[in-house]
Amino acid sequence: MNAIILAQPAGLENLKSTDLVDPGAPGPGEIRVRIHANSLNAHDLGVVTGRLRTEDGRIPMSDGAGVVESIGDGVTEFAVGDAVVSTFFPYWLDGGPTLADFSTTPGDGVDGYAREIVVRPAQWFTHAPRGYSHAEAATLTTAGLTAWRALVVDDALKAGDTVLVQGTGGVSIFALQFAKLMGATVIATSSSDEKLAKAQALGADHLINYKRDADWAAKVLEITNGRGVDNVVEVGGPDTLGQSIRACRIGGHIALIGVLTGLVGQVPTGELMRRQQTLQGLIVGSRRHQIDMIRGIDATGVKPIIDSSYPLDEIADAFRHQASGKHFGKVCLSF
Missing domain, CATH: 3.40.50.720 (NAD(P)-binding Rossmann-like Domain)
Structure with a gap:
């Protein structure tokens, strides 16, 4: 599968396209997701430019949206063909915050979603809103949920x-x-x-x-x-x-x-x-917050504002556009 890795020292020139081994079938409690979109955030920009340090060869991007291709034993929340979107804190499921760092955040402490396929525990995703494109869904993981928590939760x-x-x-x-x-x-x-x-x-x-x-x-x-x-x-x-x-x-x-x-x-x-x-x-929110936000989105039909969308192999150009400050709304990758 195709993926983007960030070589050290970090910098946009060190975002490299590469081929990785297909992760295979999901195990118990896991789902296999074909990723179709990411969205860019200030946090991601900090990682790829080196302001936020991460490991050599890290796969960037905290926001990923796509389609469930297969499910492992014991998974009941999702079915093959479901449109899903990632969560920013995969282990913060409910209740108050328990983390003060990004050690479990995809694209920072662990590999992210700038790749075609992932196999992850089902709790790392939620259903996407009805009628959303993958790019629209990808905007929710970080930016959408941060705004929701700031106004509605807190x-x-x-x-x-x-x-x-x-x-x-x-x-x-x-x-x-x-x-x-x-x-x-x-x-x-x-x-x-x-x-x-x-x-x-x-x-x-x-x-x-x-x-x-x-x-x-x-x-x-x-x-x-x-x-x-x-x-x-x-x-x-x-x-x-x-x-x-x-x-x-x-x-x-x-x-x-x-x-x-x-x-x-x-x-x-x-x-x-x-x-x-x-x-x-505040830093983003929990999986429960995301589920509640998506229920609100489904009830109202509100759609995110997408400034522009780039293919995966033009990720560096997408970040340059984001860093320029010329965008209005979200910058996305679609693939």
């Missing part, structure tokens, strides 16, 4: 709430879509008027270009009549967190899902305390 978003989404990457666009489905008002920020117009077409109620409005927290307070938003989907990290705290209402929720501006920085703890806000760090 914050119990309800109709009438106001949500601030930063930028127009995969998580932020999913958060915009989920929030609008649930009856929330959405404020979107970006440095691009073109991207803001696309966000508005998806339902964003208020738009802020943070290049023009550098004090975007003040703009949020103006929009909300001084109250602030109920939930901030915080992707920037240290350089944006201070403004997010100011933009969030007293007693509001800030979901820290990204650190695009750095891993370490100052936190205005006094203001966070005075405003009595919840600052929740």
Whole structure:
């Protein structure tokens, strides 16, 4: 079977196409899946560029979607022909988080889905949403589930709430879509008027270009009549967190899902305390969260926004496009 491996030292030039031995038939409790799509995430980019260290010869990509080709003894949840999508934490099935690293995450601590066939325990996958293409399903593993957990699991978003989404990457666009489905008002920020117009077409109620409005927290307070938003989907990290705290209402929720501006920085703890806000760090979610999200998707019919799709052997070009920041929504591999 064809696969992509990452040779060390990591770098896009060291993503190599190779032939691997077919993994064969599934054992007890396992399924054999023909992979047809991956989606690219900031985490994957960190792995392939060497910012996140992994083993020599690692198969990248945490998100994989495809079709069940055969099942092992004891598997009852899936049948041959089912469309399935991978999970980010294969052993976090339910309950609260138990991991603070990526040692079990495909494409990082273990081999991922940039390959044609995998044989894995059935619990590593869930059913894909009805009517989804494989590329659409692949967007859910990381980006979709992160947005779902930030709004639904950790914050119990309800109709009438106001949500601030930063930028127009995969998580932020999913958060915009989920929030609008649930009856929330959405404020979107970006440095691009073109991207803001696309966000508005998806339902964003208020738009802020943070290049023009550098004090975007003040703009949020103006929009909300001084109250602030109920939930901030915080992707920037240290350089944006201070403004997010100011933009969030007293007693509001800030979901820290990204650190695009750095891993370490100052936190205005006094203001966070005075405003009595919840600052929740999170990394994706559990298998149960994913199953619940897909039930919600099946009930509403919402579809992800795919910016572009590349063949597997053009994976380096796909990552270059992602790294350029020119995309709106998700970048995928389809094969």
